[in-house]
Amino acid sequence: MKNLRTLGIAAPQLQFENVPLVSDINLYEFDMIVYQPWGVFSGKETTSYAKAAPIRNKLTEITEWVKRGNTIIVVLSRVPAAKYNEHDRVSGSLGYVNLLTAPLFDGAKFTPIAGSRIENAGSQSAAVFFDPIRDQLKYAYIISHAAMRPLLRVSGAATNSEAQIVAGWIPQGAGRVVLVPPIDADPSSASQGNYINSLPTLLNCLESQRHDLPSWIDRWRSAEAWANLNKIGNARTQIEKIENEIAHHQSLLSQERWLYDLFAETGELFASAVKAAFVELGFIAVDGPHPRADILVRLDDKIGVIEAKGLEGSAKETNLRQAERWIAEVNHTLAASPEERRRDADLRRYGELLETLNIPLDVPFNGVTKGIMVIGTFRKTPLDERIEASFPDQLLRPLNRSSVCALTGLQLFTMVMASRRDPTLRIQFAQSVLSANGVYVQDNATLQWTNHLTEKGDDDPETVNL
Numbered sequence: 001m002k003n004l005r006t007l008g009i010a011a012p013q014l015q016f017e018n019v020p021l022v023s024d025i026n027l028y029e030f031d032m033i034v035y036q037p038w039g040v041f042s043g044k045e046t047t048s049y050a051k052a053a054p055i056r057n058k059l060t061e062i063t064e065w066v067k068r069g070n071t072i073i074v075v076l077s078r079v080p081a082a083k084y085n086e087h088d089r090v091s092g093s094l095g096y097v098n099l100l101t102a103p104l105f106d107g108a109k110f111t112p113i114a115g116s117r118i119e120n121a122g123s124q125s126a127a128v129f130f131d132p133i134r135d136q137l138k139y140a141y142i143i144s145h146a147a148m149r150p151l152l153r154v155s156g157a158a159t160n161s162e163a164q165i166v167a168g169w170i171p172q173g174a175g176r177v178v179l180v181p182p183i184d185a186d187p188s189s190a191s192q193g194n195y196i197n198s199l200p201t202l203l204n205c206l207e208s209q210r211h212d213l214p215s216w217i218d219r220w221r222s223a224e225a226w227a228n229l230n231k232i233g234n235a236r237t238q239i240e241k242i243e244n245e246i247a248h249h250q251s252l253l254s255q256e257r258w259l260y261d262l263f264a265e266t267g268e269l270f271a272s273a274v275k276a277a278f279v280e281l282g283f284i285a286v287d288g289p290h291p292r293a294d295i296l297v298r299l300d301d302k303i304g305v306i307e308a309k310g311l312e313g314s315a316k317e318t319n320l321r322q323a324e325r326w327i328a329e330v331n332h333t334l335a336a337s338p339e340e341r342r343r344d345a346d347l348r349r350y351g352e353l354l355e356t357l358n359i360p361l362d363v364p365f366n367g368v369t370k371g372i373m374v375i376g377t378f379r380k381t382p383l384d385e386r387i388e389a390s391f392p393d394q395l396l397r398p399l400n401r402s403s404v405c406a407l408t409g410l411q412l413f414t415m416v417m418a419s420r421r422d423p424t425l426r427i428q429f430a431q432s433v434l435s436a437n438g439v440y441v442q443d444n445a446t447l448q449w450t451n452h453l454t455e456k457g458d459d460d461p462e463t464v465n466l
Contacts, residue, residue, distance in 0.1 A: 032072070032200060035072055035074050122168070271294045303370065307323040313377065315395055373404055375407075377390040379409075
């Protein structure tokens with residue numbers, strides 16, 4: 001028998017091969033693995049999105065390997081739910097990867113309770129294995145599973161309480177998942193290495209508990225057993241229905257998540273949300289030619305040139321100057337000859353994007369070009385604490401003298417939300433942005449953010465953060 005261990009902190013004097021969890025090793029060269037989830041992230045509580053995906057894939061691969069008749073021994077130290085240190089690609093929120101929710105442990109519940117008072121709960125042969133080291137064991141979880149074969153439990157538990165299992169094994173297809181507590185010793189100590197080396201011999205203690213019953217045995221059940229099987233089937237149907245409902249509502253939440261970027265994000269995420277919002281209002285939109293204008297939009301014969309920035313404070317005069325510069329560059333592009341656009345890299349890129357918006361460059365443009373600045377002001381300040389002006393006095397004077405329309409990301413958010421309730425408002429909002437000069441004035445009562453967002457109160461039902 002060859003053994004494979006994936007333990008992030010190497011214990012001394014190991015007698016079998018040790019490799020990382022994510023590797024290209026062929027699992028089918030082995031029939032047993034000793035695995036410690038804590039070592040995957042070395043006990044850290046943060047990881048990256050790039051690291052989480054291959055870990056999940058490897059655990060799925062290991063699950064299939066177990067089902068084909070192999071055994072994995074899992075040393076259950078406390079396992080952190082590692083947080084991505086970047087945004088999830090789908091939800092846009094910080095994500096998590098919990099190694100104890102992998103398919104390998106399907107149906108198992110791990111309750112994080114620590115202790116060291118342990119007694120035998122399995123066969124006498126298993127007791128012989130654990131007796132010499134029982135005083136060194138320290139459990140981190142109480143384990144429950146419908147098919148659990150117990151090996152150890154908490155000693156001294158109340159007689160009327162459920163069995164508090166801290167070690168046992170679970171059938172997984174034709175294989176087994178064996179769960180054991182760690183020893184209370186330094187990971188680099190000789191005791192740790194000796195414990196890991198001894199775990200393969202535990203399998204010999206399990207053989208007496210395994211029975212290969214003939215397949216026809218499942219044809220015969222007691223009335224109580226058939227009733228329980230029917231209840232299990234009905235419960236699984238209900239679970240599937242509830243899981244489908246949860247997935248539906250999670251999808252709806254994810255579809256709305258980007259809207260919050262309009263008043264709380266910065267950089268590419270903010271610009272992306274602004275672009276999506278203008279599309280909802282009926283515009284055609286494309287990303288601008290970095291590092292020039294952020295977004296170009298079109299509505300009929302009108303072109304909008306957008307400066308989009310998410311800031312921790314109020315809008316700045318530099319935002320206005322950039323918006324004026326971008327509109328001048330677009331106007332120059334529209335008036336330039338094909339040869340001039342070919343020679344100038346910026347004009348050439350503007351021209352390509354204008355053609356994407358179906359603006360012909362071989363004939364004079366008779367429409368309107370409009371500078372727009374969308375500023376996500378005070379993005380880190382809670383909405384109800386934003387008492388300072390988004391466009392301060394020193395900016396108002398030059399802004400109101402310009403032809404640029406200035407609005408906040410929060411104002412754009414309210415336009416989208418209001419037009420979802422009343423689609424006839426879309427064209428009104430779109431045209432009002434294209435016609436307004438200076439600070440956009442909200443003369444529509446539906447554009448108050450309090451009409452679209454409410455705060456969870458102390459008496460509201462508990463919700464799940466997604």
